[in-house]
Amino acid sequence: MIELKTGKFKPEYAGKLNFYLSAVDDQIKSTDDNPSIGIILCKEKNRLVAEYALKDMTKPIGVSEYKLLERVPEGLESSLPSIEYLEKELEDL
Numbered sequence: 001m002i003e004l005k006t007g008k009f010k011p012e013y014a015g016k017l018n019f020y021l022s023a024v025d026d027q028i029k030s031t032d033d034n035p036s037i038g039i040i041l042c043k044e045k046n047r048l049v050a051e052y053a054l055k056d057m058t059k060p061i062g063v064s065e066y067k068l069l070e071r072v073p074e075g076l077e078s079s080l081p082s083i084e085y086l087e088k089e090l091e092d093l
Contacts, residue, residue: 002039009045009063011053021059035059041066 001024003017017038024036038061050063072080081089 001036002041004066005040005042007043009040009042009050009053011049013040013042014050014053014057014061014063017061018057018059021061025059038062039064 001017001020003013005013017040021036021038029036038059040063042065045063045065054061
């Protein structure tokens, strides 16, 4: 499961994601599957706060930052779908 947050990491995000992972593992995952993994993506994180928030969690959860860019990096433009393609795909849904 991935949680995308638009601001700073807050310790309560870890508890919320732990809850979601428990529900997924209980309701969706089969007995042959490994435990679900959680990732919290935030615009900012304080490493120490994240470490304390995750310290006693029993589920595998990671916290990382993301960075928004004004432009797509060179070399990636040709490998991404066009806006027109995405709009058509969404219309077809």
